[in-house]
Amino acid sequence: MNIKITYNWLLDYLDTDATPDELRRYLSLCGPSIESVGKVGNDYVFDIEITSNRIDTASVIGVAQEAQAILPMFGKKAKLKLNPLANSKLDQIKTGSGFNLKVDIKNPNLVSRFTSLIFDQIKIGDSPKFIQDRLKLAGVKVINNVVDISNYLMITLGQPIHMFDYDKIADHHMIVRESKKGEKLVTLDEKEIVLPGGDIVIEDGSGKLIDLCGIMGGLNSAISSKTKRVLLFVQTYNKSKIRKTTMTTGQRTIAATFFEKGLDPERVEPTLVYGVELLEKYAQGKVGSKLYDIYPKKPGKKSLVMSYGLFSKKIGVEIPRKKINEILTNLGFGVSDASKQGLTLVEGQTLQITVPSWRTSDINIPEDIIEEVARVYGYQNIPSVLQPIVFVDQPKEMEDIFVFQNRIKIFLKHLGLNEVINYSMVSKSMIVDGGLKVEDHLRLSNSISEDIEYLRISLLPSLTKNMRENKGRREVLKIFEIAKVYIKDGPSISTDNLKINKVRPSLPDEIYKVGIATNTDYFDLKGIIEALYKELNIEDESRHSREGGNPDIIDKNGIFMVELDFKSLINNSALIPTYKPIHPYAVIKLDKTFELSPHTTYAVVRQKAFLSKLLQKIEVITLYQNKLTLRFYYSSPDRNITEEEAKEELALV
Amino acid sequence: MDSKKYESEINSAKTLAELGELEIKYLGRNGEINKLLSEIKNIPNEEKREYGQKVNLLKTSMYRYIEAKKKELQNQKSEVFFDKTLPGKAYPKGSLHIVSFAIEEITKVFEKIGFIRVSYPEVDWEYGAFESLNMPANHPARDDVETSFIDVPAHPKLGKMVLTPHTSNGQNREMKRVDKPPIRMINISKCYRPNWDTTHTPMFHQFEGLCVDRDINIVNLKGTLDYFAEKYFGVGTKTRLRPHHFQFTEPSFEVDISCNVCGGTSKINGNKCKVCKSGWLELGGTGMVHPNVLKEGGINPEKYSGWAFGFGIERVIMMKYGLDDIRNYYSGDIRFMEQF
Numbered sequence: 001m002n003i004k005i006t007y008n009w010l011l012d013y014l015d016t017d018a019t020p021d022e023l024r025r026y027l028s029l030c031g032p033s034i035e036s037v038g039k040v041g042n043d044y045v046f047d048i049e050i051t052s053n054r055i056d057t058a059s060v061i062g063v064a065q066e067a068q069a070i071l072p073m074f075g076k077k078a079k080l081k082l083n084p085l086a087n088s089k090l091d092q093i094k095t096g097s098g099f100n101l102k103v104d105i106k107n108p109n110l111v112s113r114f115t116s117l118i119f120d121q122i123k124i125g126d127s128p129k130f131i132q133d134r135l136k137l138a139g140v141k142v143i144n145n146v147v148d149i150s151n152y153l154m155i156t157l158g159q160p161i162h163m164f165d166y167d168k169i170a171d172h173h174m175i176v177r178e179s180k181k182g183e184k185l186v187t188l189d190e191k192e193i194v195l196p197g198g199d200i201v202i203e204d205g206s207g208k209l210i211d212l213c214g215i216m217g218g219l220n221s222a223i224s225s226k227t228k229r230v231l232l233f234v235q236t237y238n239k240s241k242i243r244k245t246t247m248t249t250g251q252r253t254i255a256a257t258f259f260e261k262g263l264d265p266e267r268v269e270p271t272l273v274y275g276v277e278l279l280e281k282y283a284q285g286k287v288g289s290k291l292y293d294i295y296p297k298k299p300g301k302k303s304l305v306m307s308y309g310l311f312s313k314k315i316g317v318e319i320p321r322k323k324i325n326e327i328l329t330n331l332g333f334g335v336s337d338a339s340k341q342g343l344t345l346v347e348g349q350t351l352q353i354t355v356p357s358w359r360t361s362d363i364n365i366p367e368d369i370i371e372e373v374a375r376v377y378g379y380q381n382i383p384s385v386l387q388p389i390v391f392v393d394q395p396k397e398m399e400d401i402f403v404f405q406n407r408i409k410i411f412l413k414h415l416g417l418n419e420v421i422n423y424s425m426v427s428k429s430m431i432v433d434g435g436l437k438v439e440d441h442l443r444l445s446n447s448i449s450e451d452i453e454y455l456r457i458s459l460l461p462s463l464t465k466n467m468r469e470n471k472g473r474r475e476v477l478k479i480f481e482i483a484k485v486y487i488k489d490g491p492s493i494s495t496d497n498l499k500i501n502k503v504r505p506s507l508p509d510e511i512y513k514v515g516i517a518t519n520t521d522y523f524d525l526k527g528i529i530e531a532l533y534k535e536l537n538i539e540d541e542s543r544h545s546r547e548g549g550n551p552d553i554i555d556k557n558g559i560f561m562v563e564l565d566f567k568s569l570i571n572n573s574a575l576i577p578t579y580k581p582i583h584p585y586a587v588i589k590l591d592k593t594f595e596l597s598p599h600t601t602y603a604v605v606r607q608k609a610f611l612s613k614l615l616q617k618i619e620v621i622t623l624y625q626n627k628l629t630l631r632f633y634y635s636s637p638d639r640n641i642t643e644e645e646a647k648e649e650l651a652l653v
Numbered sequence: 654m655d656s657k658k659y660e661s662e663i664n665s666a667k668t669l670a671e672l673g674e675l676e677i678k679y680l681g682r683n684g685e686i687n688k689l690l691s692e693i694k695n696i697p698n699e700e701k702r703e704y705g706q707k708v709n710l711l712k713t714s715m716y717r718y719i720e721a722k723k724k725e726l727q728n729q730k731s732e733v734f735f736d737k738t739l740p741g742k743a744y745p746k747g748s749l750h751i752v753s754f755a756i757e758e759i760t761k762v763f764e765k766i767g768f769i770r771v772s773y774p775e776v777d778w779e780y781g782a783f784e785s786l787n788m789p790a791n792h793p794a795r796d797d798v799e800t801s802f803i804d805v806p807a808h809p810k811l812g813k814m815v816l817t818p819h820t821s822n823g824q825n826r827e828m829k830r831v832d833k834p835p836i837r838m839i840n841i842s843k844c845y846r847p848n849w850d851t852t853h854t855p856m857f858h859q860f861e862g863l864c865v866d867r868d869i870n871i872v873n874l875k876g877t878l879d880y881f882a883e884k885y886f887g888v889g890t891k892t893r894l895r896p897h898h899f900q901f902t903e904p905s906f907e908v909d910i911s912c913n914v915c916g917g918t919s920k921i922n923g924n925k926c927k928v929c930k931s932g933w934l935e936l937g938g939t940g941m942v943h944p945n946v947l948k949e950g951g952i953n954p955e956k957y958s959g960w961a962f963g964f965g966i967e968r969v970i971m972m973k974y975g976l977d978d979i980r981n982y983y984s985g986d987i988r989f990m991e992q993f
Contacts, residue, residue, distance in 0.1 A: 314958065380894075383875070386766060401772050424775070469985060
């Protein structure tokens, strides 16, 4: 998520001599990434990317805390001049009386902290100019003083809040509970939400729902121009509940993006303190109730024990202890000598770190502390050295996949073919057009387009599409693709070391195929295939056997295509062809013409001719209509054969 | 023998081929001259010598005549203008896909420092894509990685079947394959996310580096990134790490490389560089392998540590060669493909 804050807003909390651009540069290197800084009027707007683990920095005070640690590393002054996180406590609020709220929390797991205060004598009007200006720069719509104050509080402190019209809450009674499936509620944006069930909601004394907690308030209890009394409502919720509700209802509000990440219940306190100040000052509100604070499980202090030595081991460079302590302290951590705390220590552990409340969810292991120190110290200050080179054996099976893919690709390229890479997913119509069965394909359950709904089991539908779409662009088109196809319920996957293939359902077999398509003619494609076999030194025998491919060339309205099994190509190939010793004996060449017919095909002639032990090779000389002239080469490696002998051999054909 | 006859015959030859035939007719093995010579046995002994000399003279004269004619015909031929600037014979060229090209380049860069390329499934369980990478179910970080699911019943232990949204599913598999470090892996594969617009395609390629050994630290990760940047993008290319967050690494970084277009200055002739943001280009995510990921792969994080990265192939091609319209990559358009 991204947030926008301004430079002047930040200076309310931070005393620094860093310019807006220095802030951008230094914070981006060591902390939250400031994606842009833009001058508007006499202020500057920072657009800041907040990573999901650091929701505590999604606020003015959060950025100020980071700046306090980072800027001194670049020789800049930075000190928090106001530190509400450390200093604002609930006992600073002067409570009142006269108005009451009855609260029932049905399940304590829903709300980690429930607080609220009632304000009387509210005057709805415009908020002051500085609040309006800053909210506009932060990209928030200005509405009225009460609503603006709630947004201003959220951006300042990172704690979303809600304001109810107190008089619209029937019987001034709030029942916090889980929703039932199908319950309905109209939210502030006037959308009717049908609840999936299990969502955190508030029901008032009349039985109607008035809040979809952590997401958006109900329209029926909203602040209006006539509002006299306001219920300031500051809570922290069960993050998984909020997340589920925001995902299933599609209500992705700003509040939800905060609450779903889990907020620090301690931050409720500075938010309330500041909220009272702003409502009194800018909406003439008077606190008219006691403070409601239901906080069943206040988390204890979290701390970690580790050694200074671990920093240099994991970072790879020595950082002075003083520097480590300074960085951690500026980030709000407590640092002390563990040996003085009476702890049982593993040898070398001398450092005890207490984690500030707003970091308890993202700091769990020593590596998390190492990251804090390393990033603020500055990755740019860490040297760069390659790790020692060691030998790791590459499994032959994996090596073959890459070596052969590359050989085949480069060979086909040199024959003049163009390589294409298609999506692994195809459409239903491509499958049907290719004569394949839809039910043999794995289907994507959340496909974004029907063009890419099924995982392909053949490369040919994709190649057909390529050939059609390129029609007319070039007179001659010859393309190929080497890619996996995905065969449902495959038996076993050799690279699958999870050993789960026996269990159903199983992962598909991922099988590499070589697909070739041309718009020339049958024998052109056959020639390409034969050339490839020769390049891979695939012997004639396996070339003509079923296993070696003997591929079926498909003629689809002038598109000639073939799909070869990549693994068979690897298995039948040889690094060099079978060596035949050169011999000095005569080679007898004989030509013979055949009349081709379904019974006398080249393949039949070839098969018969090779029954002769003396035949070395056959060449096609000419084909005129159905008259095929072949040249036969006879010789023996041991002796000179006579023309008569050769003729006898040929006569057998 | 009448000398006029052969002279006129040779004279009337129009091509070298015709002349060649006449040469055979007169001087060949069964030619006129040999016929005359074979008749010597019928000549009376006292005339044999003179007969032989005459035939030989005739042979020499014929030979000269033919040679002269040959030169004449050859000269005639060379009078046709020979234009050396014409193109040579056209040989087929063909093309490799730009992604194949980049994969080979990257594989070679890492091979030199002992990294082996591996092959792992593109269709995997949620376990491989998420849980084994310290991303438990319902973790918000899973949203950042949108996923394409396969419409089959979920596996009781390993979760739903997915198209891998990144190459990181290779991490757990490689840890289990080698059983014991060292690990030096480069995993290059197709990845899938349900995203299709001007800057995203639903299928793309990533390359994943994983290095696990004793005492691997941030210094080593920086060393490897600097090595890769210089080898792949060119000498003088610099890298920069910025803090980030990924579940499978701790600490986590984003890597930028210095822009080669403006030389990292963000200015070209005083104008803002159009390719980069203030002199840097974002390469991708990296970090030190999270101890939980090592544990899940059966490796003791007390003994071993490691780094990992996952970068987009299309992205590095864009950064290196400026091919910015990614949708062309998988359109199968011959006008795009044939250029590489």
